[in-house]
Amino acid sequence: MLEIKNLSKKFQEKIIFEKFNLLVSKNEILAIVGPSGGGKTTLLRMLAGLEPIDQATISLNEEVYQLENQLFDQARFGFVFQDFQLFPHLSVLENLILSPIKTQKTTKKAAIEKAKQILEGLELQELASLYPYALSGGQKQRVALARAMMIDPEIICYDEPTSALDPALRDQVAELLLANKKRGATQIVVTHDLSFAEKVADKILQVNPRISAD
Numbered sequence: 001m002l003e004i005k006n007l008s009k010k011f012q013e014k015i016i017f018e019k020f021n022l023l024v025s026k027n028e029i030l031a032i033v034g035p036s037g038g039g040k041t042t043l044l045r046m047l048a049g050l051e052p053i054d055q056a057t058i059s060l061n062e063e064v065y066q067l068e069n070q071l072f073d074q075a076r077f078g079f080v081f082q083d084f085q086l087f088p089h090l091s092v093l094e095n096l097i098l099s100p101i102k103t104q105k106t107t108k109k110a111a112i113e114k115a116k117q118i119l120e121g122l123e124l125q126e127l128a129s130l131y132p133y134a135l136s137g138g139q140k141q142r143v144a145l146a147r148a149m150m151i152d153p154e155i156i157c158y159d160e161p162t163s164a165l166d167p168a169l170r171d172q173v174a175e176l177l178l179a180n181k182k183r184g185a186t187q188i189v190v191t192h193d194l195s196f197a198e199k200v201a202d203k204i205l206q207v208n209p210r211i212s213a214d
Contacts, residue, residue: 007056031189031197037209040190049073078148082160086132093128138169157188
């Protein structure tokens with residue numbers, strides 16, 4: 001379970017969040033929807049430890065973190081970003097094993113074995129030796145998910161997972177998220193696509209840009 005209480009964040013004088021609260025239950029898919037500028041991606045970046053949090057209390061599976069002008073860097077989240085962020089000079093398999101070896105001190109042999117199991121589970125085993133340039137958009141999406149799963153994240157977060165995908169690929173992504181839910185995954189999805197959110201989410205949170213009183 002993830003609970004965020006009284007989260008505040010601003011860029012210079014622009015308030016993005018003020019005393020924002022969020023609760024995500026175990027094995028739930030939460031979709032966060034709304035127009036650009038509402039803070040959806042900023043929220044994911046803060047959870048990823050890429051953007052400092054001005055102030056918040058975050059509870060993650062009964063562990064509580066009091067944050068003030070600092071990064072929330074717990075390496076307990078898996079992230080699938082909009083541009084996939086696959087390393088172009090590495091094969092699919094090499095992309096998957098890099099983080100566990102570097103950050104979790106996993107042996108190369110163990111990392112390769114785990115990567116092959118995950119690729120097989122996502123029906124990607126035939127792509128292991130290919131490089132990102134040879135993959136379709138849908139394949140890159142699934143490889144990015146496989147990489148996120150390599151660290152056994154407690155929560156998987158997606159930033160606009162259906163962006164620029166055609167309807168058939170959007171359906172594939174939806175099936176992927178629902179399959180992860182069956183495996184017991186807790187997931188947060190940031191999207192502009194309300195119909196996609198309605199298809200996959202247990203709960204939908206609408207966020208909107210804060211409007212100045214000026």
